[in-house]
Amino acid sequence: MKKSQKKLSASLEALKKAEQICDSNGLKLTKLRKQVLNLIWKKSGYVKAYDLLDELKKVDPSAKPPTIYRTLDFLMENGLIHKIQSLNAFIGCPHPDEHNECYFLICDRCQMIEECCSKKISNVVSSTSKNSNFIPSKVTFEIAGTCQNCLN
Amino acid sequence: MKKSQKKLSASLEALKKAEQICDSNGLKLTKLRKQVLNLIWKKSGYVKAYDLLDELKKVDPSAKPPTIYRTLDFLMENGLIHKIQSLNAFIGCPHPDEHNECYFLICDRCQMIEECCSKKISNVVSSTSKNSNFIPSKVTFEIAGTCQNCLN
DNA sequence: AATATAAATGTTATATTATAACATATATGT
DNA sequence: ACATATATGTTATAATATAACATTTATATT
Ligand SMILES: [Zn+2]
Ligand SMILES: [Zn+2]
Ligand SMILES: [Zn+2]
Ligand SMILES: [Zn+2]
Numbered sequence: 469m470k471k472s473q474k475k476l477s478a479s480l481e482a483l484k485k486a487e488q489i490c491d492s493n494g495l496k497l498t499k500l501r502k503q504v505l506n507l508i509w510k511k512s513g514y515v516k517a518y519d520l521l522d523e524l525k526k527v528d529p530s531a532k533p534p535t536i537y538r539t540l541d542f543l544m545e546n547g548l549i550h551k552i553q554s555l556n557a558f559i560g561c562p563h564p565d566e567h568n569e570c571y572f573l574i575c576d577r578c579q580m581i582e583e584c585c586s587k588k589i590s591n592v593v594s595s596t597s598k599n600s601n602f603i604p605s606k607v608t609f610e611i612a613g614t615c616q617n618c619l620n
Numbered sequence: 621m622k623k624s625q626k627k628l629s630a631s632l633e634a635l636k637k638a639e640q641i642c643d644s645n646g647l648k649l650t651k652l653r654k655q656v657l658n659l660i661w662k663k664s665g666y667v668k669a670y671d672l673l674d675e676l677k678k679v680d681p682s683a684k685p686p687t688i689y690r691t692l693d694f695l696m697e698n699g700l701i702h703k704i705q706s707l708n709a710f711i712g713c714p715h716p717d718e719h720n721e722c723y724f725l726i727c728d729r730c731q732m733i734e735e736c737c738s739k740k741i742s743n744v745v746s747s748t749s750k751n752s753n754f755i756p757s758k759v760t761f762e763i764a765g766t767c768q769n770c771l772n
Numbered sequence: 773a774a775t776a777t778a779a780a781t782g783t784t785a786t787a788t789t790a791t792a793a794c795a796t797a798t799a800t801g802t
Numbered sequence: 803a804c805a806t807a808t809a810t811g812t813t814a815t816a817a818t819a820t821a822a823c824a825t826t827t828a829t830a831t832t
Contacts (some may be wrong), residue, residue: 601768616753
């Protein structure tokens with residue numbers, strides 16, 4: 469299977485999951501929201517809000533910053549995408565249905581981001597928080613570096 | 621010892637370490653850089669770039685955005701402060717001389733940030749990166765939540 | 773000391789990222 | 803049909819950050 473095909477099916481899979489999640493939670497995946505989610509998945513790596521806005525304008529010339537940011541907020545709130553804080557960028561979540569504490573491997577060279585979940589991470593968060601009597605609510609864990617592909 | 625005193629000594633300690641580090645590395649802790657580092661430590665929690673600029677303007681009316689961002693860059697490059705990516709904010713590093721991979725406990729209520737280092741974190745980063753054949757270079761690990769003080 | 777070079781700071785302008793506030797349209801429940 | 807809530811449209815502006823170039827200050831070389 470070629471990379472582009474793999475990518476395509478991941479994208480279709482994500483869209484399908486998004487529909488399911490919205491259906492079963494009484495959320496409306498409107499045309500706009502679907503368009504934006506599609507645009508996010510069309511990009512091979514991460515995507516910036518204003519690049520997304522430019523893309524959206526091609527099919528909806530009336531789109532403006534609040535259009536995109538409100539839609540991104542909806543998608544984030546419902547776990548369909550993530551914001552990468554160290555880049556001010558966004559990326560589709562490949563497993564919005566089974567969300568554990570995740571972290572991101574961010575390639576400096578090719579803009580690919582791999583989302584990973586590891587029990588180790590949540591263990592570390594719990595234990596270290598406990599040491600400081602801190603009640604964690606939101607974890608940001610981003611690792612920048614060089615991916616497997618770009619090493620060759 | 622009162623909290624304000626503890627804070628004061630942490631600040632003085634940090635400034636002293638900064639001088640040492642710059643001395644022994646051929647870096648110049650200029651008047652401007654010292655002023656900004658002082659302003660950062662004067663705040664009890666994290667500080668935003670433009671708030672810092674406003675403070676700096678009180679003693680140096682000619683200060684402008686590049687003044688503050690360039691100084692922040694210098695301080696970051698040399699490990700004297702950290703940027704909190706999830707807040708676009710900055711905080712002094714309490715141990716710029718012995719820098720391991722660190723993470724931050726960020727209180728949503730009082731803006732206090734505790735910087736912690738744990739061998740566990742670096743272990744998790746290494747092992748999970750290895751799993752993905754990823755070479756990590758920069759780690760962002762920020763945990764938002766509620767601190768011990770604010771729970772009472 | 774005079775000169776060249778590099779590093780730091782000053783200055784103007786602008787790019788990038790994000791939200792407030794209010795108007796209109798669309799969907800949903802009674 | 804009406805009331806209410808949700809979503810979108812629209813204008814304006816806030817907040818964050820950098821590019822580009824000028825000037826000053828420190829450092830090294832002659
Ligand atoms: Zn996810
Ligand atoms: Zn790569
Ligand atoms: Zn530190
Ligand atoms: Zn607190």
